[in-house]
Amino acid sequence: MTVNEKELAERVIRISGVNTKKCMKCGKCSGTCPSFEEMEYHPHQFVSMVEKGQIKKLMESKSIWTCLSCFACIERCPRSVEPAKLIEAVRVCVIRQQGENHLKANAVPEKLDENMPQQAIVSAFRKYSK
Numbered sequence: 288m289t290v291n292e293k294e295l296a297e298r299v300i301r302i303s304g305v306n307t308k309k310c311m312k313c314g315k316c317s318g319t320c321p322s323f324e325e326m327e328y329h330p331h332q333f334v335s336m337v338e339k340g341q342i343k344k345l346m347e348s349k350s351i352w353t354c355l356s357c358f359a360c361i362e363r364c365p366r367s368v369e370p371a372k373l374i375e376a377v378r379v380c381v382i383r384q385q386g387e388n389h390l391k392a393n394a395v396p397e398k399l400d401e402n403m404p405q406q407a408i409v410s411a412f413r414k415y416s417k
């Protein structure tokens with residue numbers, strides 16, 4: 288882990304307020320994730336990768352944008368680890384690094400289609416309006 292990555296890991300922990308050490312690696316968060324197939328790294332992997340300080344891989348992964356922010360992983364976790372908060376924190380790090388939003392809020396309507404669940408629309412506003 289480089290120093291820079293160590294700082295990033297500390298930032299993700301600070302922003303999210305998550306204690307990765309509580310994770311017992313049961314995988315229930317990933318088992319319940321509706322975006323599992325779309326995610327290169329799954330919620331339980333976010334927890335272990337943040338624990339190991341592998342933040343850059345997470346920041347470069349499309350997983351942070353394919354997470355629906357539905358919080359099912361938070362509901363399912365028996366240890367209250369809250370993986371979605373880590374994913375949110377990694378997204379915030381990317382957005383702050385870019386100095387702007389990944390996608391402007393007013394560009395969201397163009398990406399909507401009639402089959403898109405309402406949850407995705409709500410989570411898009413949550414994700415893209417930092």
Ligand code: SF4
Nearest residue numbers: 320354355357358360
């Ligand atoms: S918040 Fe993201 S990672 Fe958690 S269950 Fe929903 S889609 Fe999956």
Ligand code: SF4
Nearest residue numbers: 310311313314316364
């Ligand atoms: S459900 Fe909770 S305890 Fe289990 S792997 Fe996911 S974060 Fe860890």
